[in-house]
Amino acid sequence: MRRVVSLLTVAALAVPAYVASAAPQAVGATKSWVNHDRDRWAGSAGQTGASALTNPQGCDPIDPAQCMLPYPNDWFTSADPSSATGRRLDLNPLAMPRNISGAPIDPTAWNASDGFSAGSEMLTVVPGMTHNADLAKSRLPTDINLAVNDAPNLGVVLIDATTGKQWPVWVEIDQYTQEAGVMPAGTTTQVQQDLMIHPAMNLLDGHRYVVGLRHLVTNSGSDARQSPAFAAYVADYRRHTSGGDPRATHMAGVFGDLKEAGWTISSNPKDLFLAWDFTTASSQSVTGRMLAIRDDAFEQLGESKAQIDAGKLAGHAPSFTVSSVTNYSAKDNPNVVREIHGSFTVPCYIAPSCSPPVKCEQIPESPFDDCPSPGVFSYADPADPDSDPVQAPGGQTYDAAFTCVVGRTGFNSGQMYRPVEYGHGLFGSRSEVRSSPQEEMANREGMLYCAVNWFGFANADVPNAVLALSNLSLFPLLADRAQQGELNFLYLQRLMISPKGFATNAAFKRHGKTFINLHDGVYYDGNSQGGIFGGTVCAISIDARRCTLGVLGMDYPLLLPRSVDYVAKSSLDQAAVNYINAILKDPTSFDPTSVTDYVGYSNILDFFYPDQSQRQLLLDLLSTLWDRSDPDGYAGHMTASSVGGLLRDCTGQGVVTVDKVRPICPIATPDHHVLLQPAWGDHQVANITAFDEARTIGARAVGLPATSNRIGSGDALMASRLCSHEPHNNAANDPVDGNYCWKASSVFWRIKPIRTYPYDGSAITLFDGGPDGAGTPFTTDPPPPSDVPPPDTATNQDPHEGPRRACAAQDQKGAFFHLRHGYVTAPKQQFTNGHKPVGPPYFDGGWNGVCALP
Numbered sequence: 001m002r003r004v005v006s007l008l009t010v011a012a013l014a015v016p017a018y019v020a021s022a023a024p025q026a027v028g029a030t031k032s033w034v035n036h037d038r039d040r041w042a043g044s045a046g047q048t049g050a051s052a053l054t055n056p057q058g059c060d061p062i063d064p065a066q067c068m069l070p071y072p073n074d075w076f077t078s079a080d081p082s083s084a085t086g087r088r089l090d091l092n093p094l095a096m097p098r099n100i101s102g103a104p105i106d107p108t109a110w111n112a113s114d115g116f117s118a119g120s121e122m123l124t125v126v127p128g129m130t131h132n133a134d135l136a137k138s139r140l141p142t143d144i145n146l147a148v149n150d151a152p153n154l155g156v157v158l159i160d161a162t163t164g165k166q167w168p169v170w171v172e173i174d175q176y177t178q179e180a181g182v183m184p185a186g187t188t189t190q191v192q193q194d195l196m197i198h199p200a201m202n203l204l205d206g207h208r209y210v211v212g213l214r215h216l217v218t219n220s221g222s223d224a225r226q227s228p229a230f231a232a233y234v235a236d237y238r239r240h241t242s243g244g245d246p247r248a249t250h251m252a253g254v255f256g257d258l259k260e261a262g263w264t265i266s267s268n269p270k271d272l273f274l275a276w277d278f279t280t281a282s283s284q285s286v287t288g289r290m291l292a293i294r295d296d297a298f299e300q301l302g303e304s305k306a307q308i309d310a311g312k313l314a315g316h317a318p319s320f321t322v323s324s325v326t327n328y329s330a331k332d333n334p335n336v337v338r339e340i341h342g343s344f345t346v347p348c349y350i351a352p353s354c355s356p357p358v359k360c361e362q363i364p365e366s367p368f369d370d371c372p373s374p375g376v377f378s379y380a381d382p383a384d385p386d387s388d389p390v391q392a393p394g395g396q397t398y399d400a401a402f403t404c405v406v407g408r409t410g411f412n413s414g415q416m417y418r419p420v421e422y423g424h425g426l427f428g429s430r431s432e433v434r435s436s437p438q439e440e441m442a443n444r445e446g447m448l449y450c451a452v453n454w455f456g457f458a459n460a461d462v463p464n465a466v467l468a469l470s471n472l473s474l475f476p477l478l479a480d481r482a483q484q485g486e487l488n489f490l491y492l493q494r495l496m497i498s499p500k501g502f503a504t505n506a507a508f509k510r511h512g513k514t515f516i517n518l519h520d521g522v523y524y525d526g527n528s529q530g531g532i533f534g535g536t537v538c539a540i541s542i543d544a545r546r547c548t549l550g551v552l553g554m555d556y557p558l559l560l561p562r563s564v565d566y567v568a569k570s571s572l573d574q575a576a577v578n579y580i581n582a583i584l585k586d587p588t589s590f591d592p593t594s595v596t597d598y599v600g601y602s603n604i605l606d607f608f609y610p611d612q613s614q615r616q617l618l619l620d621l622l623s624t625l626w627d628r629s630d631p632d633g634y635a636g637h638m639t640a641s642s643v644g645g646l647l648r649d650c651t652g653q654g655v656v657t658v659d660k661v662r663p664i665c666p667i668a669t670p671d672h673h674v675l676l677q678p679a680w681g682d683h684q685v686a687n688i689t690a691f692d693e694a695r696t697i698g699a700r701a702v703g704l705p706a707t708s709n710r711i712g713s714g715d716a717l718m719a720s721r722l723c724s725h726e727p728h729n730n731a732a733n734d735p736v737d738g739n740y741c742w743k744a745s746s747v748f749w750r751i752k753p754i755r756t757y758p759y760d761g762s763a764i765t766l767f768d769g770g771p772d773g774a775g776t777p778f779t780t781d782p783p784p785p786s787d788v789p790p791p792d793t794a795t796n797q798d799p800h801e802g803p804r805r806a807c808a809a810q811d812q813k814g815a816f817f818h819l820r821h822g823y824v825t826a827p828k829q830q831f832t833n834g835h836k837p838v839g840p841p842y843f844d845g846g847w848n849g850v851c852a853l854p
Helices: 049-054 146-150 228-239 247-260 283-299 305-310 358-362 430-434 436-445 459-470 476-497 529-540 556-562 572-585 601-608 612-626 658-664 687-697 807-816
Strands: 077-079 087-089 122-124 156-160 169-173 195-199 208-213 274-279 320-327 336-347 397-407 418-423 447-452 522-527 544-550 673-677
Touching (some): 122 612, 156 169, 156 195, 156 247, 208 247, 247 274, 283 305, 283 476, 336 436, 336 476, 397 430, 418 430, 418 436, 418 476, 418 529, 430 436, 430 447, 436 447, 436 807, 447 476, 459 476, 459 601, 476 522, 476 529, 476 612, 522 529, 529 544, 529 673, 544 807, 601 612, 673 687, 673 807
Parallel strands (some): 418 522, 522 544, 544 673
Antiparallel strands (some): 077 087, 122 195, 156 208, 169 195, 208 274, 320 336, 336 397, 397 447
């Protein structure tokens, strides 16, 4: 349990080691940097006098556009010497967004956190700035021009106030304003376009950050003006007065940080339009629940905590049962020789239960298979914000179903199969392991592929997702269950690699001996959601040392507005009409459970939370809870080269202040090497989040910035693939700015290229299906420079499945999945004419005649 065993003093935090390939740049004299936060201020709860009476919601007056802006913001925290950071979120129920019935989100789950998300987008409103075209005039970096971070006199700064380091960012103005909700945007509330500042790599846990904005230019070309409240704080600072406001002293510290970083503090908004600070949550607050249930579950297998953290293969394997074995002839299945189904037992930490009602087990492989009851973590003391989950009452366990496929090639010749765990897509199921790319991979590369449902985000969880979106107070239903699901993945890994696991069963034997290679490791391979949540599984895994994340990203709240999976294609009433028409068209073959083919998840959220001005705030709020299962909370610790180094495990040591974690808490996992394989222009998982993740984990790039259009030139991307060229600038791909071009340097900005192969480390390889209208599958334009999804059209096709079906991508994974002699390679790319260029750019989907799989 992470109980408070002592009130350790929150001192100056230790400066961590930074990744050479993506280190934030220094500002000022960092050796003598002074952290000006010394006041342990009370946040909004410290309001006194008239402000306490006139502002019961605790709104921050420095941004009058909306009560909870700017966000994240230490104004919405309070001092708490019992927490690891010395602060605790203190979100006021009166300020929280309200649903259609007027009920505010209950902030109880949020207020257990000791800080904000390390990947949070920083939100404010700049009146008169509504176009992304305005950003260049204000010298603000964007996703398509990240190199502006390296220019002088930026309009934005994000300073780690603990160390004096300047953090790279990219900025955008919200264009997610035309969503097909219940009513057109602006009908019930004013359309609001937030200025959104994103860290280009995740921040460090438990540090205080200062945000500054200056010389911002509006649509009309005029300078943005300070709010009266902020101007008053600037005046107090310059006059060395407090103005009677207890916050003035704290704001003076913020201004002191900015001044030390070289910014001018004056009453002119050209010098400073707005500034505020916030504290990121400690690793313990974000990952402690997951590590606690992991450690407890593996201790039940007979392992000590030291053995778990070190990745020792000790103790016994989880109990399991094989329910069916199907052997295929080459005619029946040319890629798979055997398919195995069964289940294994996992400790359950969800109350009231992880197990479905008995009646639901009679509906296999349907969207209601497992029929999950809503449930959240079980706690011995739910009132303690720092307590860890405990096993559900009665020591409950859960039987998780698995499916395995055995590659055909080499079965009869005595080939030993490498065990690979597969992670499926959004609200899918383990049956995805039987789809053609995974079966091809198992056959081509000599592998045993096994999968389990993403408990919490599998098809059975659609009802829970709908419930959570309709009432965000219930969002722990998804966040907690997802962590239980990630534990299930760890148990399946142990079954695959333990000599006491699958290897003991006849289904995994040939001529009486196991065909599983138990000596070279177990590996993880996931796509889409499996590439997203797979980052978390990899970060906490003690058995899988090498992971491939396909069409990946992180930070679901950032991903959602950019995904065709989330954003509705039609209004709710039109979706209902389409659903009914589909039934009438062919009632005999219509699947009544296919409602999500017609109703977008955004329809649901927008129906229950119709205030468009709060859309970005709603998503940003979710980060605090989502980070507990999303790689956004783990990427900083996924590898030894990550910005925060490998994750530390403080389980059982009480609350440990951030500055004491390194000397007190052991490293929680062995090192991991991670191979990222995004698809250029992905319609479901935005590329920018994959690049942010690569910077965060310290991955290196396969290829250089685009400089030519020569195949095999070594460029990660052909130069011609940087621009959208729609006729007459018709805004087909970006509804606001029309045609656009990515700067070549932005694609892999500050991600160092691999110079010598094979490379022993983590890497990112970009796969490209070709330009819009090229006539082969997966051809599309570059990703839009706005928070909107790319259009799905007959010519602008989603490249999401391209990498997993590319021969070069599969061969690269095959070379990578060797614990003792696996490396990142620049694979040969086979073309139909027999030509085999070595090195990038890499194609998929048959573009330019490249080898592709069905």
